[in-house]
Amino acid sequence: MALIELRDVTKTYRRDAEEIGVLERVTISVAEGDFLALMGPSGSGKSTLLNLLAGIDHPTRGQITVGDTDIGRLSEGALAAWRARHIGFIFQLYNLIPVLTAFENVELPLLLTSLSKKQRRDHVMTALGIVGLTERASHYPRQLSGGQEQRVAIARAVVTDPTVLLADEPTGDLDAKSGAEVLTLLQRLNREYKKTIVMVTHDPHAAERASRVLYLEKGTLAAQQPVGVGVMS
Amino acid sequence: MKFAGLVVKSVRRNKRRTTLTVLSVAIAVFLFSSLRAVLDGFKAVSAASSSTRVVTLRSTSMIFSMPTSHEQTIRSTPGVEDVTYANWFGGIYKDPKNFFGQFAIDPVSYLRMYPEVILSDEDKRAFIEDRTGCIVGDGLAKKYGFKVGDKIVLQPGIPVYGSQDYEFTVRGIYRPGASNIDHQSMMFHWKYADERSTIKGQIGWFVARVSNPDQATKVALAIDQQFANSAYETKTDTEQAFTAQFASMLGNLNLLLGSVALAVVITTLFVAGNTMAMSVRERTTEIAVMRTLGFRAATIFSLVVGEGFLVALAGGVLGALFARIIVNAEALGLSGGFIPAFGVNNFNVLVGLGLSAFIGIAASLIPATMASRLKIVDALRRVA
Numbered sequence: 001m002a003l004i005e006l007r008d009v010t011k012t013y014r015r016d017a018e019e020i021g022v023l024e025r026v027t028i029s030v031a032e033g034d035f036l037a038l039m040g041p042s043g044s045g046k047s048t049l050l051n052l053l054a055g056i057d058h059p060t061r062g063q064i065t066v067g068d069t070d071i072g073r074l075s076e077g078a079l080a081a082w083r084a085r086h087i088g089f090i091f092q093l094y095n096l097i098p099v100l101t102a103f104e105n106v107e108l109p110l111l112l113t114s115l116s117k118k119q120r121r122d123h124v125m126t127a128l129g130i131v132g133l134t135e136r137a138s139h140y141p142r143q144l145s146g147g148q149e150q151r152v153a154i155a156r157a158v159v160t161d162p163t164v165l166l167a168d169e170p171t172g173d174l175d176a177k178s179g180a181e182v183l184t185l186l187q188r189l190n191r192e193y194k195k196t197i198v199m200v201t202h203d204p205h206a207a208e209r210a211s212r213v214l215y216l217e218k219g220t221l222a223a224q225q226p227v228g229v230g231v232m233s
Numbered sequence: 234m235k236f237a238g239l240v241v242k243s244v245r246r247n248k249r250r251t252t253l254t255v256l257s258v259a260i261a262v263f264l265f266s267s268l269r270a271v272l273d274g275f276k277a278v279s280a281a282s283s284s285t286r287v288v289t290l291r292s293t294s295m296i297f298s299m300p301t302s303h304e305q306t307i308r309s310t311p312g313v314e315d316v317t318y319a320n321w322f323g324g325i326y327k328d329p330k331n332f333f334g335q336f337a338i339d340p341v342s343y344l345r346m347y348p349e350v351i352l353s354d355e356d357k358r359a360f361i362e363d364r365t366g367c368i369v370g371d372g373l374a375k376k377y378g379f380k381v382g383d384k385i386v387l388q389p390g391i392p393v394y395g396s397q398d399y400e401f402t403v404r405g406i407y408r409p410g411a412s413n414i415d416h417q418s419m420m421f422h423w424k425y426a427d428e429r430s431t432i433k434g435q436i437g438w439f440v441a442r443v444s445n446p447d448q449a450t451k452v453a454l455a456i457d458q459q460f461a462n463s464a465y466e467t468k469t470d471t472e473q474a475f476t477a478q479f480a481s482m483l484g485n486l487n488l489l490l491g492s493v494a495l496a497v498v499i500t501t502l503f504v505a506g507n508t509m510a511m512s513v514r515e516r517t518t519e520i521a522v523m524r525t526l527g528f529r530a531a532t533i534f535s536l537v538v539g540e541g542f543l544v545a546l547a548g549g550v551l552g553a554l555f556a557r558i559i560v561n562a563e564a565l566g567l568s569g570g571f572i573p574a575f576g577v578n579n580f581n582v583l584v585g586l587g588l589s590a591f592i593g594i595a596a597s598l599i600p601a602t603m604a605s606r607l608k609i610v611d612a613l614r615r616v617a
Contacts, residue, residue, distance in 0.1 A: 056525055056609040077529055084527020091613075095522045099242045109526045111235050156526075 003196050004030035004053065004164065009062030011048055011219075022048045024219045025062070035190040035197045037210035044216040046200045047168055053198060054087050054166050055079045067163060084112045088157030088195075092169035094149040096141040102128065102152045103137040109160045127155035130193075131185060147178025154185055158195070165189065167199040171206050183209045236532070240539045247512070251544055254508045258548025258589050259555070261501035266556035266585040268490040270577045277412040278476050284446040286346070287453045288475035289439040292466040298435035299465045306459050312452040313441045317342035320423060320437040324387030324399065326377075333373055334418035335387065337426040337437075346440055349410035350420075356381065356405025364422050366404035372416035374406045381405060385419070395429045413476065440472070498588065505596035509541050513600040520604050521612030530605035537604050541597025542590060549589020553582040 011023040023045045030036050038046040051057040052064060055071045064071050066086060074082055083089075096105045106127050110120045128134045131151035141149055150170060157165055167186065171179030187209050189195040199210060207213045215222035244251055289307060291297040298320070308316045322335035340361045344350055352360070352368060359381075360366045369379050379385065385401045401421055409416045427433060443452045453469035460467045513520070520533055556577040577585075 051610050054525065056613075077531070080524065080527050080529040082527075083525065087525075087527075089525050091522070095518060097519050097522070099246045100239075104238075104242070108239075108523070111239070112527050112532075117235075 001032070002029040003032040003034070003067060004028070004198070005063070005065040006049075006053075007063045007065075009049075009052065009059045009064060011045070011052065011057070012060045022219050023052075023059075023216075026216075026219070026221055028214065028221070030196060030198060032196055033190070033194045035187070035209070035211045036199070037207035037213045038198065038200045038216060039202070039204070039207050039213055040216035040222070042202075045219040046216045049216065050166050050168050050198065050200050053164070054089055055083050081112075084109060084160065086163040088160065088162035088165045090150070090153055090157050090165065090167040090170045092172040094141070094146070094153040094173075096149055096152055096156075098141050101138050101140055102133060102144065102155075105141070105152055106155045106159050108156060113160065123159055124155075127159040128152075130158065130189075131155045145178070146174050147181055150174060150178070150182050151185065154182070154189075158189060158193075163196065165195050165197045167197065169200055169202065171201070171203060179203070179206070236536060236539070240536060240543055243512075243516075243536070243540050244543055250508060250512070254505055254544050255548040255551065257501050257504050258545045258592055259552035261497045261592065262549045262552030262585040262589050263556045263560075264497050265494045265588055266553055266577045266581045267560040268494045269581050269584060270556070270560055272487065272490055273578070273581070274412075274576075275476075283413075283442075283472050284449065285442050285444075286472040287441050287443060287449055287456070287469050288472055289441065289453075289456055289467045289469040290437075290475075292457070292468040295438065298432075298437055299439070299467065301434040301436055303436065303439060303460065303465065303467070307439055307441050307456055310441075310452060310456050310459065312443050312445065312448050312455070314444050315342065315346060315442040316439055317346040318423065318436045318439045319343065320426065320435070321391075322387070322394065322421075322426060323390035324394075325390050326385065326387055329390075331377075333376075334415055336418060336420045337423040338420050339423050340420075343420070343440075346442060347414065349414045350407045351410045352405050352407045356407075360404040363402060363404050364425050365401055367401040367419055367421035368405040368407050369403055369419045370414075370416035371406055371408045373419060374403075376417065379403050379406070393431050393435070394426060395431060397429065399425070399429070413472070438475075441469075498592065502592055502596050505541065505545060505592055506599060509537070509597045509600040510603070512540075513537060513604045516604075517607065517612045520607055521609045524607065524609045525613070533607075534601045534605040537601035538594055538597045541601075542593040545589045545593025545596065546586065549586045549592075552589070553577075553585035556585065557582050 006026055006028040009023055009026045010021070013020045013022060026045075026049065038049060040046045048057065052059050053066070055074070059072065069082065069086075071079065071082065096102075097108065100108070103124055106124045107120055110123055113120075115123065125134060125137070128137055131154050133148060133151055133155065136144060136148060136152075141152070144152065150173075154170075165186075170186065171182055174182060183206055186197055186199065190197050190211075197210075199206070201207055289299075289303070291299055301318075304316055304318060307313060317339055319339075320337040322337050324335050325331070326333070344352065344357060350368075356368065360368050367385060369385075373379065381403050383403045385403060387399045387401070389395055389397070389399065401419075407416075427435075441452070441456070443449050449471050453471070456469045457467050523533060524530070560577045
């Protein structure tokens with residue numbers, strides 16, 4: 001059964017009198033435990049699609065369902081609470097809060113829960129353990145390498161045990177070695193922890209790690225095929 | 234409470250900017266508390282003024298005097314129970330900067346008129362019996378170390394009192410029984426000053442006690458009518474109005490000090506508001522990230538307001554405490570004569586803290602609204 005359903009999702013932006021189409025009647029199903037890579041050239045609408053899935057942007061038309069929730073029907077406040085519970089977001093530029101330590105950055109989403117301080121601490125240390133950075137808990141982002149920062153960002157994304165992990169070019173700002181480590185980590189989260197992941201990437205090597213790849217071109221779905229079958233175009 | 238750490242971390246993000254904002258609020262609260270203290274001092278004097286006493290001055294100006302013959306006329310006015318009089322001496326004690334009030338009085342009637350001047354019977358007797366004797370307030374005695382029996386030499390400050398020094402013997406140290414009595418003043422025999430005055434028999438002001446306070450205005454009018462069209466026309470008013478007249482010599486204090494305080498507060502509000510707006514603008518991406526993580530708009534709003542509140546309150550505590558410690562008329566050598574004793578009391582401190590809280594909240598309302606209404610996607614796109 002599909003965990004995520006996009007039905008005829010269209011997204012247009014208005015610039016003055018001009019209407020610019022970004023996504024056109026996109027329909028996608030993502031099963032629970034799936035690791036989906038979204039590929040496509042710049043401006044193809046893949047990041048917009050991810051934002052719509054995260055509930056930080058709204059479709060012009062169409063329906064997005066995650067689990068039993070039609071997120072288009074949620075109010076702003078309910079949507080924020082829904083994101084806190086169901087979405088883990090990994091950004092290309094990590095976006096850690098510079099004045100918070102790695103521990104505090106990971107703890108940030110837990111502040112929105114009713115967990116006690118001790119429970120929050122346990123959760124944070126578990127998440128940092130998964131990404132292999134427990135010894136860096138007291139370090140500030142400026143004291144970490146790019147790869148380590150992204151791993152902290154991944155820990156922040158998984159600490160609430162969300163339903164879906166959304167990653168926007170997670171290796172886009174990393175060197176090859178760090179990028180590979182991050183992808184291995186995402187793969188592990190998918191395989192060992194059964195996390196459903198939707199990842200936007202330009203990088204065919206990154207897409208290879210996914211179990212399924214979708215191509216977007218000019219806002220429409222171009223193809224859908226298993227990884228390793230002519231992905232590297 | 235779990236967000237408190239987040240607020241503190243944000244406040245400490247740019248230490249120099251936070252310190253400058255804290256200091257600007259501290260200065261505003263310091264000035265506000267100090268100005269309030271001065272106003273309160275004048276109000277306290279006015280409030281403590283008797284409703285049964287009326288004061289008669291020359292109608293032209295309080296700096297001009299009247300003949301002693303006015304006393305009998307005032308005393309015979311219906312409704313008047315008792316009369317006393319005084320002159321401003323304006324002498325110099327060693328150095329002009331050693332300013333304090335010096336009043337030439339008629340000891341018997343003056344001390345009868347002002348039971349708030351508290352003096353032991355023994356000191357009172359000694360003062361009345363000694364033509365060159367004087368009494369000093371306990372504040373003045375403490376300031377200059379005056380003791381009973383000490384000699385005080387004053388150089389005349391007003392030409393009418395001649396050029397020769399006046400020597401006094403301290404016969405008593407009084408303490409004020411109400412706010413309208415200054416504890417940093419000196420009183421001595423009017424006759425002693427009059428003997429050496431180049432114009433004899435001159436009085437600065439008369440004070441009359443009326444039998445019925447409700448009739449005070451009517452009696453005041455009756456007194457003035459008796460001197461109408463004479464060479465020495467008078468202006469009689471209640472003691473409260475008399476006190477207010479001294480204050481008005483400094484201009485409209487309420488308006489002046491109030492305007493200064495308001496200008497300072499509004500300026501600080503803009504400074505703090507601009508700082509908060511700058512701080513929020515710099516964190517656009519962070520706020521967008523927090524919203525993506527699930528922080529509600531209302532939570533973001535509260536965090537920004539909390540930040541403004543914390544910074545301003547820190548400034549408020551600093552400013553109010555400084556004002557409480559250092560703004561004291563006595564310590565600053567500002568009281569004496571017609572300037573009332575004033576100081577920043579606990580209430581003024583609380584008002585200062587309230588003001589700082591208001592500045593913090595008001596200054597952060599617009600930045601907080603900006604932050605909470607941020608479009609997440611647009612904010613993330615700015616750095617992507």
